Amino acid sequence: AQKVTQAQTEISVVEKEDVTLDCVYETRDTTYYLFWYKQPPSGELVFLIRRNSFDEQNEISGRYSWNFQKSTSSFNFTITASQVVDSAVYFCALTAGQGSGAGSYQLTFGKGTKLSVIP
Amino acid sequence: SQTIHQWPATLVQPVGSPLSLECTVEGTSNPNLYWYRQAAGRGLQLLFYSVGIGQISSEVPQNLSASRPQDRQFILSSKKLLLSDSGFYLCASGGGRTDTQYFGPGTRLTVL
Numbered sequence: 001a002q003k004v005t006q007a008q009t010e011i012s013v014v015e016k017e018d019v020t021l022d023c024v025y026e027t028r029d030t031t032y033y034l035f036w037y038k039q040p041p042s043g044e045l046v047f048l049i050r051r052n053s054f055d056e057q058n059e060i061s062g063r064y065s066w067n068f069q070k071s072t073s074s075f076n077f078t079i080t081a082s083q084v085v086d087s088a089v090y091f092c093a094l095t096a097g098q099g100s101g102a103g104s105y106q107l108t109f110g111k112g113t114k115l116s117v118i119p
Numbered sequence: 120s121q122t123i124h125q126w127p128a129t130l131v132q133p134v135g136s137p138l139s140l141e142c143t144v145e146g147t148s149n150p151n152l153y154w155y156r157q158a159a160g161r162g163l164q165l166l167f168y169s170v171g172i173g174q175i176s177s178e179v180p181q182n183l184s185a186s187r188p189q190d191r192q193f194i195l196s197s198k199k200l201l202l203s204d205s206g207f208y209l210c211a212s213g214g215g216r217t218d219t220q221y222f223g224p225g226t227r228l229t230v231l
Contacts, residue, residue, distance in 0.1 A: 035219065035220075037222075042224070043207055043209075043224065043225045043227070044209075044222060044223070044224045044225060045163075045209060045211075045222035046222075047219055047220075047221060047222075050219050091162070091163070106165055106168070106178070107153075107163075107165070107211075107220055109162045109163045110162065111162040112162055
């Protein structure tokens with residue numbers, strides 16, 4: 001069984017502050033994939049990043065960066081110099097399994113972290 | 120890149136009425152398709168997924184059913200809606216276990 005925990009339910013920051021969203025995952029599989037999605041008020045989930053379990057290299061994309069640490073089963077997301085447009089609910093998700101059978105296609109989501117950036 | 124369409128965008132239905140939500144995908148072939156539900160203030164729950172035409176797997180026993188009549192069409196249905204069916208329904212498309220799932224704009228369903 002897989003599990004994704006996002007302990008922070010809601011976070012508020014003032015514009016231009018840095019903010020880190022935490023994600024801790026559980027899986028018994030050695031091959032797995034981690035994702036972050038953004039859900040703005042409109043509701044559509046927007047894909048941000050995917051990492052596989054064999055690649056612990058951290059990634060930076062503009063103001064976004066991700067820190068993947070297998071030793072602590074964490075995949076944290078940092079927004080640098082936050083902006084009002086970053087206000088959204090952010091979901092961390094996991095998929096794992098050997099690819100045989102329907103269960104391996106499931107995305108297991110955390111409950112999400114609501115980020116509010118105050119101007 | 121693929122585009123996922125969902126309609127209607129919003130729907131208000133009385134308890135006991137039928138339901139049909141449609142999802143279509145452009146820009147890809149033979150995708151895996153998924154239906155998720157997001158209840159108010161909660162995370163996303165996988166309801167159904169399909170790896171091909173006519174192939175449906177259900178993750179949660181419930182009042183809903185799904186069908187895939189065409190390669191890029193996925194339909195969520197109910198014969199009689201319950202109050203608990205209210206929520207935000209999202210369709211997703213992906214290429215398999217290792218592929219990213221992309222989501223449609225969603226349908227907000229309110230059952231009164």
